[in-house]
Amino acid sequence: MRDVALFRTISFRLAATYAVLFAVSVAVIMGAAYAIATSEIRDISEREIGHDMAAFRSAFAKGGGEELRLRIRERSEGAPGDSFFLLLDGEGRFLGGNVPPQLWQEGWSERRMDDAVVRQSQDLMDSASMNSDGEVRLFSHGETLGPFRVLAGRNSHILHETQEILLGCLLLGCLAIAVVALVGSYLVTRDPARRINAIAGLTRQVVAGRFDMRLPLSRRRDEIDQLSADVNLMLARIETLMESLRQVSTDIAHDLRTPIARLRQRLDLLGRHPPEAGAAFGGAIDEAIAEADTIIETFNALLRIAQVESGARRARFRRLDLADLTERVCDIYRDVAVDAGHRLETGLEPGGTLIEGDADLLTQLLVNLVENAINHVPAPGLIEVRVSREGQTVCLGVADDGPGVPPEERERIFRRLYRLDRSRSTPGTGLGLALVAAIAELHGARVAALDNAPGLRIAITFPLARPDKGAPA
DSSP, X not given: XXXXXXXXXXXXXXXXXXXXXXXXHHHHHHHHHHHHHHXXXXXXXXXXXXXXXXXXXXXXXXXHHHHHHHHHHXXXXXXXXXXXXXXXXXXXXXXXXXXXXXXXXXXXXXXXXXXXXXXXXHHHHHHHHTSTTOOOEEEEEEEEETTEEEEEEEETXXXXXXXXXXXXXXXXXXXXXXXXXXXXXXXXXXXXXXXXXXXXXXXHHXXXXXXXXXXXXXXXXXXXXXXXXXXXXXXXXXXXXXXXXXXXXXXXXXXXXXXXXXXXXXXXXXXXXXXXXXXXXXXXXXHHHHHHHHHHHHHHHHHHHHHHHTTGGGGGOEEEEHHHHHHHHHXXXXXHHHHTTEEEEEEEXXXXXXXXXXXXXXXXXXXXXXXXXXXXXXXXEEEEEEEEEETTEEEEEXXXXXXXXXXXXXXXXXXXXXXXXXXXXXXXXXOHHHHHHHHHHHTTOEXXXXXXXXXXXXXXXXXXXXXXXXXXX
């Protein structure tokens, strides 16, 4: 797996997409401004030319050709540097104006003046001198009034300069936006790409077997940090499961080796002694069956723990009162405790200890805790089972006054097949408390082994059941 290239990241693509959209938006706005400005300047020129032509028509209508020549001469002599007029007779001879006669053209027209034509008129040269490129673009309207040909025009160079300025701004703006967008995209996506590459690098190390690796978290607490935190939780869970698998494999090999060896010894004894050995033969068979039952019981317990840890039983969760369930289990085991020389006492708070869980699994949890105390506490002993509500939690405690568990061993007693040295002579598989821990984890509870001074106290804290809708809290 290669590192994610910066320019292939989703963040960069998203930033680049927004940059393109922004550039297109700017281009549309500038294009609209270009069209509006061009249209407005042209309309101004058309209105001015139309106003001149209206004045010439009025003059011809009032005084004929003489009045028309007078009006054109006045306009030509007092015209600003970008206004041009022309009067010709029917034969095309020059009668008045400030531009050469060859510029006459019927109707609306726009054209660039040649230098030779510009040099024929002082007004054209003056107008050209006011432009940076010395160019004159004549925007005009020619009309025939009786025997006369009349033309009025303006230098439209200002329109083209405006268009060039707007086009330049449009191109420069789009270029600047593109550069800023690319640089911004790089800066914005560089850190996320680096962090994603760190996640990719970590996954490669995990594939190689480094389950102890963790992703660093920044102070931003953004979505990548949330993803990193979830990945770290996943890795912690994987590390725990792998460690548990290694521990289980080691414990199975260690703890089952003895009963399997004894089973082989019994079978070897049966193979070396004929059936007519009588009672010894029958006893060997019984012992072999007992060893096989021990092995089967161990594997069944392991399968039950695996089933609980898979979470499949969560679908059977219901609201139940932990105190009532505990009372029923303790009623059954009270006589069992007395027969073993112990006294079983309860301290329960029924009514306010509702939790959500599987009644069968919770019964198994209580049975394992009570039986563990009965079997491992020397008689006579006191066993106390208490259930109480503390805030938004329900606490279950099973305590005894036996020898207890050394502090360094308390976390290990919940491991599969783990047994204290002094307990190896007593019946059991070392899976009872491991099943307790699995059931507690399935119910979202915290389990801890504490000092009861003297003895051991197993404390399990369950979350309080959520109140039903419409029910009082």
